[in-house]
Amino acid sequence: MRSADRLAVLFLAPLFAFAAAFFVLPLAELVLVAGSGPNGAFEYLAILANPRHVQTLVATLALSAGVSVATLALGTVVALFLARTRFAGRALLVSALTLPLAFPGVVVGFMIILLAGRQGLLGAFTQSLGMDRLVFAYSMAGLFAGYLYFSLPRVLVTLMAAAEKLDPALEEAARSLGASRLAVLRDVTLPGLSPALIASGAIAFATAMGAFGTAFTLATRIDVLAMTIYTEFTLNANFATASALSLALGLITWGVLALTRNMAGTGVAAAG
Amino acid sequence: MKPRTGAAVTLAGCGKTFADGTRALAPLDLSVAAGETLVLLGPSGCGKTTLLRIIAGLESPDAGGRVLFDGADVTALPIEKRNVGMVFQSYALFPNMNVRENVAYGLRVRGVGKAERSRLADEVLEMMRIDALAERRITQLSGGQRQRVALARALAVRPKAILLDEPMAALDAALREHLRGEIDALLRRLSITAVYVTHDQAEALALGDRIVVMREGEIAQVGTPREVYERPADAFVASFVGTTNRLEGTVRGGRFACAAGTMALDAPDMPKAALLFRPEAARLVLDPPAGLVLKVEQVQFQGARQKVTLCTPDSVRVVVETPPDLEIAPGMLMGLALDPNRFSLV
Incomplete structure (x- = not known):
């Protein structure tokens, strides 16, 4: 081995150590643990055979996809408005919109409870109108609202930067050719x-798939994958199931991210 | 493609003051005849682009201003209802569509069927001699090719007028000169109404049926290229279009007098006068008699002609272009004879 090569190996050593400590070893351990239960390596099939687990998986996927789509829809409207309109207090509004970036999931959970919990603002409001108290904090709807709040600023920052970089002449050109506002948008x-x-949607999706703090705070009636893993691991000491579920969660999220990155790649090339 | 004629465009009292109070355009009247190519020429910030955007419908004129196409008031119509073709400095080609899809886009939003719009788009591409590029992505095109695609896209919808905003500013000089001839021939062949914004005087002189020289939101002069070049309305126009020499002095008793001498001139007495003339509107004579006498400072031999820079006793520089047969060297004293009717006095 030449000395230059030896030096390169030396410099790369921390990277290998990091990869081993945080990536390879825990994953290997998860794979081993998942296969060490009473079902052995069939634990992976066992979680698929368990209707509750499958249901949880589907619910988590649906929730995450829904949150991503809703965040993108809201984020696009707000980002286009903020990128194109100048008004007094705009900078303040932008920084206020990115405030949730600072909150952990637990705080977001509290806020949802304050908003739509049993003693929440929305409940008090609907009651004052003579209706039943509106309470949705402790359900999938509460979690949906929480994740939306959690993801929106992340998506917004990315979309605003992209919207500001769009050449306004492109839209003017489309309009000059007779395109309606809707056609220009499309x-x-x-x-x-x-x-x-695609990039910010993938982030929103991955965040929602793995988020735990908000779900844990809202608790009780929510079955999402992260909660199930927590329950299996901490309460039931069912390490094999917890590990298998963790790997399933990781693989699915990773797969979706890889897929979107692929799409984003061609998208970037087309938009270049 | 069949030749066609665009609409006559008339602006009446169109001014523009932006929300922040900046006045981009003083209220002005202007008409473009059907089929005419009108060039808006001026330095940046003179309001020429604002004027173009008012015609397009991308800006609305201040209250009282009206835009008419063939006599019909279109002031309230947004750009998508005006049927104008626009070509932008950045070309603004849609990166998510290939060349043919770009050119066919205007037809697509008009509801023309897929086969028919492909056929029409190919027809325009062929006319622009870029049919070989139909399947290309925009990122695979050179600047000159993008320019042609942008023009093809604007023409494909058979607009009432085509509006070009500095369409060649991003191209290099040689390509610009080549495309200038091509665009001129195309606009004439289609006899479409065209309004062309540029800050390049050579482009304006080569392309325009008429040139509108603009300065600080106002029209400085409207005229044919020859009129604007040979009879500039004022010193600004003279200096902006081509090279202009300027000698300052007085006119008394039918003679112009300045530091370089005097010459006969048929004009009323003026205590302060400036004589403006082009480099090619003067001749140099050896062994000068009495008259305007200047000292040669520099001679640039250019083959078909030579460019001579001369200097008056009070250090004013004058540039004259003469045939190359006259042997001139720096330091010589030369007489300056002006061609009658090819100078102006202001």
Whole structure:
């Protein structure tokens, strides 16, 4: 081995150590633990055979996909508005919109409870209107609201940067050719934003798949994958199931991210 | 493609003051005849682009201003209802569509069927001699090719007028000169109404049926290229279009007098006068008699002609272009003879 090569290995050593400590070893351990239960390596099939686990998996996927789509829809409208309109207090509004970035999931959970919990603002409001108290904090709807609140600022920051970089002449050109506002949005604006939409949508999806703090705070009637893993691991000491579920969660999220990155890749090339 | 004629465009009392109080355009009247190519020429910030955007419908004129296409008031119509073709400095080609899809886009939003719009788009591409590029992505095109695609896209919808905003500013000089001839030939062949914004005087002189020289939101002069070049309305126009020499002095008793001498001139007495003339509107004579006498400072031999820079006793520089047969060297004293009717006095 030449000395230059030896030096390169030396410099790369921390990277190998890091990869081993945080990536390879825990994953290997998870794989081993998952296969060490009473079902052995069939634990992976066992979680698929357990209707409750499958149901949880589907619910988590649906929730995450829903949150991603809702966040992107809201984020696109707000980002386009903020990128194109100048008004007094705009900078303040932008920084206020990114405030939730600072909150952990637990705090977001508290806020949902304050908003839509048993003693929440929405409940008090609907009661004052003579209706039943509106309470949805402790359900999937509460979790949906919490994740939306959690993801929106992340998506917004990315989309605003992308919206500001769009050449206004592109939309003017489309309009000069007779395109209606809706056609301009469909044919020019959204395709121009698509790399940012795919990238920030993937982040929103991954965050919602793995988020735990908010779900844990709202608790009780919510079956999402992260909660199930926590229950299996901490309360039932069912390490094999917890590990198998963890790997399933990781693989699915990773797969979706890889898929979108692939799409974003071609999207970026097309928009270049 | 069949030749066609665009609409006559008339602006009446169109001014523009932006929300922040900046006045981009003083209220002005202007008409473009059907089929005419009108060039808006001026330095940056003179309001020429604002004027173009008012015609397009991307900006609305201040209250009282009206835009008419063939006599019909279109002031309230947004751009998508005006049927104008626009070509932007950045070309603004849609990166998510290939060349043919770009050119066919205007037809697509008009509801023309897929086969028919492909056929029409290919027709325009062929006319622009870029049919070989139909399947290309925009990122695979050179600047000159993008320019042609942008023009093809604007023409494909058979607009009432085509509006070009500095369409060649991003191209290099040689390509610009080549495309200038091509665009000029195309606009004439289609006899479409065209409004062309540029800050390049050579482009304006080569392309325009008429040139509108603009300065600080106002029209400084409207005229044919020849009129604007040979009879500039004022010193600004003279200096902006081509090279202009300027000698300052007085006119008394039918003679112009300045530091370089005097010459006969048929004009009323003026205590302060400036003589403006182009480099090619003067001749140099050896062994000068009485008259305007200047000292040669520099001679640039250019083959077909030579460019001579001369200097008056009070250090004013004058540039004259003469045939190359006259042997001139720096330091010589030369007489300056102006061609009658090819100078102006202001």
